[in-house]
Every structure is written in structure tokens, then in C-alpha cells.
Amino acid sequence: GADSDIGGFGGLFDLKKAGYDTEDTLLVAATDGVGTKLIIAQETNIHNTVGIDLVAMNVNDLVVQGAEPLMFLDYFATGSLDIKIASDFVSGVADGCIQSGCALVGGETSEMPGMYPAGHYDTNGTAVGAVNKNDILPKIQEMNEGDILLGLKSDGVHSNGFSLVRRIIAHIGLPWDSECPWDSSKTLGEAILVPTRIYVKQLLPSIREKLLLGLAHITGGGLVENIPRAIPSHLQAHVDMSNWDVPEVFKWFGKAGNVPLEDILKTFNMGIGMVLIVKKENKPRVVELLTKANETVYEIGYLTKREENAHGCIVTNAFDLY
Amino acid sequence: GADSDIGGFGGLFDLKKAGYDTEDTLLVAATDGVGTKLIIAQETNIHNTVGIDLVAMNVNDLVVQGAEPLMFLDYFATGSLDIKIASDFVSGVADGCIQSGCALVGGETSEMPGMYPAGHYDTNGTAVGAVNKNDILPKIQEMNEGDILLGLKSDGVHSNGFSLVRRIIAHIGLPWDSECPWDSSKTLGEAILVPTRIYVKQLLPSIREKLLLGLAHITGGGLVENIPRAIPSHLQAHVDMSNWDVPEVFKWFGKAGNVPLEDILKTFNMGIGMVLIVKKENKPRVVELLTKANETVYEIGYLTKREENAHGCIVTNAFDLY
Numbered sequence A, B: 001g002a003d004s005d006i007g008g009f010g011g012l013f014d015l016k017k018a019g020y021d022t023e024d025t026l027l028v029a030a031t032d033g034v035g036t037k038l039i040i041a042q043e044t045n046i047h048n049t050v051g052i053d054l055v056a057m058n059v060n061d062l063v064v065q066g067a068e069p070l071m072f073l074d075y076f077a078t079g080s081l082d083i084k085i086a087s088d089f090v091s092g093v094a095d096g097c098i099q100s101g102c103a104l105v106g107g108e109t110s111e112m113p114g115m116y117p118a119g120h121y122d123t124n125g126t127a128v129g130a131v132n133k134n135d136i137l138p139k140i141q142e143m144n145e146g147d148i149l150l151g152l153k154s155d156g157v158h159s160n161g162f163s164l165v166r167r168i169i170a171h172i173g174l175p176w177d178s179e180c181p182w183d184s185s186k187t188l189g190e191a192i193l194v195p196t197r198i199y200v201k202q203l204l205p206s207i208r209e210k211l212l213l214g215l216a217h218i219t220g221g222g223l224v225e226n227i228p229r230a231i232p233s234h235l236q237a238h239v240d241m242s243n244w245d246v247p248e249v250f251k252w253f254g255k256a257g258n259v260p261l262e263d264i265l266k267t268f269n270m271g272i273g274m275v276l277i278v279k280k281e282n283k284p285r286v287v288e289l290l291t292k293a294n295e296t297v298y299e300i301g302y303l304t305k306r307e308e309n310a311h312g313c314i315v316t317n318a319f320d321l322y
Helices: A037-044 A050-063 A083-100 A162-172 A188-193 A200-208 A222-226 A248-256 A261-267 A280-292 B037-044 B050-063 B083-100 B162-172 B188-193 B200-208 B222-226 B248-256 B261-267 B280-292
Strands: A011-014 A025-033 A068-078 A103-111 A121-132 A148-153 A183-187 A214-217 A235-240 A272-278 A297-305 A313-316 B011-014 B025-033 B068-078 B103-111 B121-132 B148-153 B183-187 B214-217 B235-240 B272-278 B297-305 B313-316
Touching: A011 A103, A025 A050, A025 B068, A025 B103, A025 B121, A037 A050, A037 A121, A037 A162, A037 A188, A050 A068, A050 A083, A050 A121, A050 A200, A050 A214, A068 A083, A068 A200, A068 B025, A068 B121, A083 A103, A083 A121, A083 A200, A103 B025, A121 B025, A121 B068, A121 B121, A148 A235, A148 A280, A162 A248, A183 A188, A200 A272, A200 A280, A214 A222, A222 A261, A222 A272, A222 A313, A248 A261, A272 A280, A272 A297, A280 A297, B011 B103, B025 B050, B037 B050, B037 B121, B037 B162, B037 B188, B050 B068, B050 B083, B050 B121, B050 B200, B050 B214, B068 B083, B068 B200, B083 B103, B083 B121, B083 B200, B148 B235, B148 B280, B162 B248, B183 B188, B200 B272, B200 B280, B214 B222, B222 B261, B222 B272, B222 B313, B248 B261, B272 B280, B272 B297, B280 B297
Parallel strands: A068 A103, A235 A313, B068 B103, B235 B313
Antiparallel strands: A011 B025, A025 A121, A025 B011, A068 A121, A148 A272, A148 A297, A214 A272, A235 A297, B025 B121, B068 B121, B148 B272, B148 B297, B214 B272, B235 B297
16 A cells, blocks of 8 residues: 655555565566667657556566565656656556556656757656565475466567667668558558566465466577476476467567567567466466466466476477568 | 565565554655756766755665665666766665665666766656654644754755856866865865765654654755645744854855855755754754764754744844855
């Protein structure tokens, strides 16, 4: 519980009412923005989804630590305030907070003439959560060869790789309102702006049943850079890309931009927004819990011994992707 | 406090080690930026103080709720990252965190080409703190006619009123590196950029001794708009400006800009950065505690009955200010 009866300049939150006691609880906070995906929202005049991205980037970064996001605060800054744009934006933030079970306890809207070019705005968000000491992830010490990597389906590009996206689209010269080359049901802008999937409520049951060893939120750097951050340096992640269907969007960007596969792998999530590291014996229960929560779960690989000077993540069956 | 052994994307904080238990504790969070004072930092190329302003704006907003700031997170966004500027900026944030006893548990530096004009950056900060339920301020129900208003000296303009400041300076045509008209020991830019005073550690002893009824952080809106937000609607604040020496800077802006006194009073702090509402009998102890903590304390006024349709704050002896 957020305590909305008490006014003031900051949001108040009752940790005990939310089920936490200080004996075992640590506070966790994360702060992040949406990056240049915002520019596409501004160019397409679609402002009601990037607030979801903002919440997603922060709450997904908390849940990978085993934490439950409790409070969220947003910052919205622009040169000249447009009420319609600002309220569309905040409606997205509110949607994201509902999806992740966060209380939106505060926000700051800042109008700074001379700071932003006309029509531009920037945003940042902060999520505060709590974690029981025994639930903190990753549990590096408990990871071993043979542990399983599960992947949760992403909802498109999420919030990373947009410098590359914009470069490729500008190079090709496609307008944002043209039909999306990989999904004829949407405009290019709409398809690109699909918000980052929030994985919080879906993962908390597995965290509370202590079924997870670690989580990797697949952001900038892709699978190849984000998985190694969640595992010990003596282990290597093996990811077999034939284990799931890589969405067309990533193949299209690789081909249309003539981008080397290695760079695509380091930039995009390739269809997997969250990676779970689990003991083999816990896999069935984790898959059951996540499927029940409407997640699409793939077994994408496993951990093995890492040789000296070897990469922390090896991807196989990617060579003929596009 | 902060548990720096555990890595990851969010900062972890041990509430119990900081002396809080959940039975009586509420979490409080505030988020705010620095506004257009940043543009002056950018025009003067002085970047190591606005981080203090950033922390100040947030932690002062927590302490007025009776809360102790515990964690801070900052956001720094620019079009093209200049390492020297970014590190100067963050050194200010670190100074502010030390001054206020906060752990800097996280931050995000964002480089977004096309979002900011060359040389510009924006920033935002979030402070998270804790308050014992019995210490929450303001204690609106306990305020009465005759309660005393104490004022703590400000350190210049702080972080509000900078649209007016920039308009007046541009109108006069004074360069930032010229001698400051009201303080010959500094350049104009240096005098304007003096950071917002942080009142946290100084006020906490009085909060813990339960000597305060309320606090008002004097930001945009000045004394006349900020004090009424901290008192009940049936009481009126009487502030007598002959009780302290209004700093030259505010007189200079009024005169040089030919600004009506009413607008100056609604824009600047007039030399008082924080107002305390206290029972008459507690005044000596509060003054003692704050003087010991190196604050300059003035008795600036008192509370009285508010007539229907009357203002929440009346300022007297301001007429011949400039």
C-alpha cells in the first residue's frame, strides 16, 4: 500500500501493509529512461505507449534482482508543454504501473524553454521495490553446468537498438505511416512502438517459490551481453536459436540494413525479452507457472564450463537467419 | 545503509541497518529536476554545483515531510556525452548526497543524439527516504494561532525563478563572466550558481525531538505560496520582512528588471530557504539545535486566524525594499 491520504511533495508507502518486514527486507531502486525510442514517438505523434516502456525498463530491472516493484516516479521534461501529449504520456505510465503492480507515487513535469527543440520531450523513471534477503537474484554460487536457460517471448524491439533502427529506416527512406514491411496489420511506426513487455507479476510466483537462480533482462547488448552478467565467470551460456522462431522484425532489420549478424545479435533481443536460469528439476514447475501467467516460454539453452578467454555466451544456429 | 557488495542494476538498501523497522516506518519518495538553472551552468561552463541543486531539491522535499533521505538516484541526459562535464556534474551529485547523508545507489547516463541541442543536458533526481509514522509532517491538526514561524537563511537564489533571472540578465545584457553587481567577489555566473542549501541533517534532530509542527521548503512561489501549503486553511501566516536582512541579490533583480514587488515575492525565496512552524515554547530548543548545526535562524512571523477569502500568507514591511 500506497498511502494516498497524506499529501505533500513525495509519495508515502507502507511497507508493512505490502507484506514486508524490515528484518528480512532490502529496498531496491532503479532509474532508467526510454532512450531514442522517444524520438519515434515524437515523429509519429503516438505518445500513449512510451510511458509503458519507461515503467518496463525500470521494473524489469528490479525483478531480475528478485525484487517486487512497489513505487514508481516519473519525470517528463519538454520545452513547451502540450497538455494532450503530456497526458497521453502519463496514461502510458499509469498503464505500466497497473501492469506491474506499482503505485505511481510521484512525478515531475518540467517545462524548460530553450532546453528542448520544439516537439521534443525527454523522460526518466525510478522504480523502488523490496526484496527478501533470501530471494536476492542472481544466486551466482548455486549455478552449475547443466542448468537450463528459459526464454520469455518479447513483444518486438522493446526499448533498445533504436539508434540502429532509426539509421536503417532513414537509409531506406520509409515514412513511419507506411505499411510495416514485416506486419501488414500495422503502420511501420505502430509496429516499432509496440511497448516493452513487463514481466513482473508473471515472475514473482517463481521467485517466491525459490525456483529461479537468476534472471537476465535482455536490453542493449542482446542475449550475448546480458546473459553473462547474470552468471558466474566460470560458466558459459549456450543458446541455440533453432529453439524458437526469431521474429521477422529482426531478420528484416538485418537484411534491409545489411547489418552483420554479430551486430544484430549485440543490439536486439531476437524475440526473447527475459532469460531465466533454473535447475533442470525446477523447469516443469517454472514453465507451468509462467504459462499460466500467459507467457510463451522456450528452453533456449543451458550453462556449461567456460574455457579461459572464451565468451560468456555462445549462440548457435543463427548463421542462415537472413 | 547501502549494501554495495551486491551488484546489479538497482541499488540495495538495508532499512534495518539504517535504524528503521517496518512497524512504524513509511517509505517516502520525491522526484524533481533543476529546471532552467541548468542552462546557466551550460552557458557559464560551470558544471560541478548543479548536482548539489539536484539533490537539494529532492531531499529538502523529503525532510519537510519529517522523513530522512536514505537513497538517491540521478539521471543525466545529453545529445553527445562530454566526459568532463558529466563527471563534474556527478561530483556535485556526490557532494549533495554527502551533505544530506544519502547513499547514491544508482544513476543513468543517457546519450541521445538529436534529442538535445549541442552542449545542453538535462537532469532529474529521485530521493527515497523513511519516516516514522508519528513524525510525519505537517501536523496540521496541532497548529494554532500564535504558533511561531522560524526562517532558515538561504544561500542565494537556490533553484527557482531562473526564467525571470535569465530574462532580466538578457535584457540588461550583462555577460555571465562580468563582476557580479551585488557581490564583487564573484562573477555574475558564479553568484547565480551558488547551490541550493541542503537543510536535512540540521533539521533531523528537531524532528526526532518532535519539536516541529511543519516545514515549508521555499521553492517556486516564494514564501507567500509555499507557507500556506504547510498550514491549515483556517490559519494565516504573517511574515514581517523587517525581521531579517533581505539579500542584495533579490533587491537587485527587482530594481534592475523593474519587476513589481508582488512578482518578486512570488518568485524568489527572499533570503529564507526553509520555514519552520513551531509552538512558542519549543522555539528556544529549536533555535539552539539549528544554531549548533550552523544555521542562521530568524523569527520571521507567526500564525493567526484567517478571515474568509483572505490570503494564506501576508507579508509586511516589504514596501521600500528597492
